[in-house]
Amino acid sequence: MSTDTDSVPRTSRLHALVHHRVLRHDVPASVVVFLVALPLSLGIAVASGAPVAAGLIAAVVGGVVAGAVGGSAVQVSGPTASLTVVVAESVHHFGWAVTCFVTVGAGLLQILFGLSRIARGALAIAPVVVHGMLAGIGVIIALQQVHVLLGGNSLSSSLQSVIQLPHQLMSVHKGDLCMGLVVIAILICWKFAPRPVRVVPGPLVAVVVATVLSLALPTHVERLVLDGSLVDAIGLPALPHGGWFAIGMTMVTVALIASVETLLSAVAVDKARPGVATDFDRELVGQGAANVTSGLLGGLPIAAVIVRSVTNANAGAQTRAATVLHGLWILLFAVALAAVVQQVPKAALAGLLILIGAQLVKLAHIRLARRTGELYVYLATVLGVVFWNLLLGMLIGLALSFALLLWRVVRVTICAGPVAETGRWKVTVDGTCTFLALPKLTAELAKVPAGPPVTVQLTVDFLDHASYEVLTEWARRRESEGGTVDFVEIGTARMAAAPAGPPERGHSRQVLDRVIGPRRRSGGRVDPIAAGIASYHRGHAHLMRPHLNELRDRHDAHSFFLTCADARIVPNVITDSGPGDLFTVRNVGNLVPVGGSDISVEAALIYALEKLDVRAVVVCGHSGCGAMEALHREVQADPGFGDWLAYARPSLDRFRLGHPVAAAAALAGFGEVDQLGMVNVAVQLESLLAYPAVRRGVEERGVAVSGLFFDLATARVIEVTVDGIADFDDRGARVIAEPV
Structure with a gap:
């Protein structure tokens, strides 16, 4: 038994161990994530049409609040590119103060999601729709920021961005274009730099180099503008005057996108750290609390960002301290070095965002959609997001995914034709045989002439009673006219199960019990050997026949x-x-x-x-x-x-x-x-x-x-x-x- 005096050294050792882990692993990781998050937060704020300080506020809140309350120890939250389009539309239609109110409402919805324990339900969205949604967001960001790169202003409509692009090319500002291209070039080349050099985040290096060049070269560029200090930027949200339905839909959109991106990021981080699992419900509660806080302080909406989260894990983060500290570093920078922020060229952040947008369109996702037959779902989602809006594009993708799923579930291939040099006819039914297939089934059966024997090969995983009746009635009528019909059942669904109860997918134990068990118990009227032979003739004889035919003489x-x-x-x-x-x-x-x-x-x-x-x-x-x-x-x-x-x-x-x-x-x-x-x-x-x-x-x-x-x-x-x-x-x- 331990005494109170024994517990003191143990507690001290535990605290010493925790402090050692924080100092050795979490502090260096927090610095790396801070350096990655800083330029991204500024760029996303500019792309969203929000005050520049709003990106810094969101980054601080995402690190401190979501990091302390959420369900993941190393996941990093902050302003994210996936919400840029929604926020930009909200700012354009409702204004910045009402957008902050939208952020608060979205956070409350996320808290409800987490408390109702439905977090994993967000993962039920088809991956191809998520990939298409992210690609559409990437295209929008790239189209908008190309204008900033060329020295103009981002436009709210993707269609207008495309239409106005030739005019913008004719009035390009060389200084802005030069700074943006420098950032893009550095980011592309950074992945080929030696490993010791790549310890420093590429986005930070690119923005710093572009800023220094813009100050050193005799050229004019547009720079970021901070309206006062970070404290001055803090402001309460404003209640809207009407348009509640549109505002409510925007809240739901922000909550869903932020939740889905957060959960997908959590899955990716868990894969990178085997043996560590995120509490998804708690993570949504933490994200909701962070969004409520960010909205009340005048910050952007927040979500877990997979790039920062993986960077944090790869940098050696062990506890929540790394995430929280990265938020504190951003706060310290924003308060003490606000003047430095105002020296950053807008075109430098535009170049950074263009590359981020391009990276959201992943060739691997396109190839996967093509291989799985879902390419048109992907393309429809992208076009819906780019040329309408994010919510409509996602709904289009979900509708097409559901239609594709329904088509695949009920799809059945039926064909009838003669078997060469045997005098027999063969009818094959492959897939899911339901009443929806009856027109095609009856049409193929009608092709079979009256004379020859027929083999009906069923490779089906589902057979409903309507299809069973059509097949058995056709076979009965044909046999009454002197013909022969042999059924070969290769699939998991069996004809004998169809009249015994509701149709079931596969050949389950319950189906067997319904078909065979009751008759065996009622006086043994079914001969198990005879029943087995019948099943063999239907299910396996055709598979055995070629092999045994080779062995008949040896x-x-x-x-x-x-x-x-x-x-x-x-x-x-x-x-x-x-x-x-x-x-x-x-x-x-x-x-x-x-x-x-x-x-x-x-x-x-x-x-x-x-x-x-x-x-x-x-x-x-x-x-x-x-x-x-x-x-x-x-x-x-x-x-x-x-x-x-x-x-x-x-x-x-x-x-x-x-x-x-x-x-x-x-x-x-x-x-x-x-x-x-x-x-x-x-x-x-x-x-x-x-x-x-x-x-x-x-x-x-x-x-x-x-x-x-x-x-x-x-x-x-x-x-x-x-x-x-x-x-x-x-x-x-x-x-x-x-x-x-």
């Missing part, structure tokens, strides 16, 4: 396989073999009779070795064997069974004398009956090796003789040798090479 077995008669042992399954591979002999207890009148195993063995030239001889026992249990308990059995078990008596004697296989099995955790079963396999191996035919096969042809033991509880196969056991891993290699 044997191709590679192994003699002696195993127990127990129905739970399926040799072809546990050896992953097919028809014709195993020459199988089964008896009670997988015994090799020696010194008696039963020569059945010997006859089969000689035939397999001398006529079939098998390359392996295997004896396989199993756990829970009834014969071994009766032998172990020395049960007084009926003469027939007792006489047969006498062949296993040597196994019991060897077990009681302390066979090494029994010792190995005991160490592996097997009970005495299963230990006896493994000893029995080892003894049968010795008996097999004593046969002259087996010895000749081993000496002349290298025939392999091996023992196996199938453990029913784990469904694993264990190798049994004459003096030990070994196990197999998933690659088939033995993981216990020596006797245990």
Whole structure:
């Protein structure tokens, strides 16, 4: 038991450890993130049409509030490019003070999202829509900032940006263009710089170089303007005068975009830090609190930014201290060095934003959309975002994604035609067969002429009652006219399940119970063998036919396989073999009779070795064997069974004398009956090796003789040798090479 005096040193050590982690990892990481976030925050504020100080306020609040309250230890929040378009439209229509009110409302919605624990629901938006939305935002940012790069002002409409671009090119300001191109060139080349150099963030270097050049060169450029200090920029939001529906829709849009980007960023950060999981609901509460605070102070809307978050994680951040400290560094810079901010050319930030916008249009996303057949969803989302608005573009993408999903779910391919040189016709149905497919299904069935036999091949994962009735009625009518119809069911949905209850996707246990179970329990009126044969003819015969046709005039077995008669042992399954591979002999207890009148195993063995030239001889026992249990308990059995078990008596004697296989099995955790079963396999191996035919096969042809033991509880196969056991891993290699 610890005392109070013991707890003091422990607490001190804990605090010392935390302080060490903060000083060693979090402080350097916070400086790196600060240097990345500073120019981006300024640029996003300019692109949004908001006061420059609003970007700095949002960056401070995002670091301090979201970093302290959110559900991720290293995720970094602040003003983000994905909200630039929405904020710019809000500022244009409602003014800056009302936009701050929108930010507060969006934050309250995010808090409700988090408290209602629906955060993961935001991840249900189709990725192609998110990718298209981000690409559309990137295009808008690039179109707007090209005008700033050329010395003009950004336009609120993408269409106007395109229309006015030739005029802007004719009146370009060379100084602004030069500064913007310098930033773009440095950012492009920065990724090729040596690793030690790239420790310094490229955006900071580009903006600093452009600022210094603009001061050194004899050229005029437009610079940032701060209306007073950061404290002067703080102001309460204003209530709108009407237009509440439009304002409410803007709030919802900001809340949804900020939430989706935050959650996607959290997923990416969690992947980069295995073993660490973000509390999504708490993260939304933290983001909402940050947006409420930012809006009340006159800052931009906030979201987690994946670039800053990954930068923070890669810089070695361990705790929330890095995120909070980066916000404090921005606050210190904004208060103490506000004059420096006003020296930054607008064109330098425009170049930075153009590159950010271009990077939102990712070729990997376009290739993925093309491969998955969703390219038109991507393009429609991009065009909707660029030439209408963000919310409408996202709704267009979601609608098209849902339509594509519905089409894929109900899609079915049906075709009918003659099978060459057989005289038969074949009707194939592939996909999801519902009442929506009935026009096409009946049209294809009508193509089949009256005379020839027909095979209906169903490769379906869903079959409703309407389709089942059409198929069965067509088959009944055809058979009543003297024709033949064979159904081949390859897919997971079965015709027998359709009239038994509501249709279900796949071939579930519940469907089997409904179709077979009740009839078996009601007096056994269904013959399980006959039912199985019918199922085989429908589901597997067509697959077996080509292979067995090749084997009809020759044997191709590679192994003699002696195993127990127990129905739970399926040799072809546990050896992953097919028809014709195993020459199988089964008896009670997988015994090799020696010194008696039963020569059945010997006859089969000689035939397999001398006529079939098998390359392996295997004896396989199993756990829970009834014969071994009766032998172990020395049960007084009926003469027939007792006489047969006498062949296993040597196994019991060897077990009681302390066979090494029994010792190995005991160490592996097997009970005495299963230990006896493994000893029995080892003894049968010795008996097999004593046969002259087996010895000749081993000496002349290298025939392999091996023992196996199938453990029913784990469904694993264990190798049994004459003096030990070994196990197999998933690659088939033995993981216990020596006797245990």
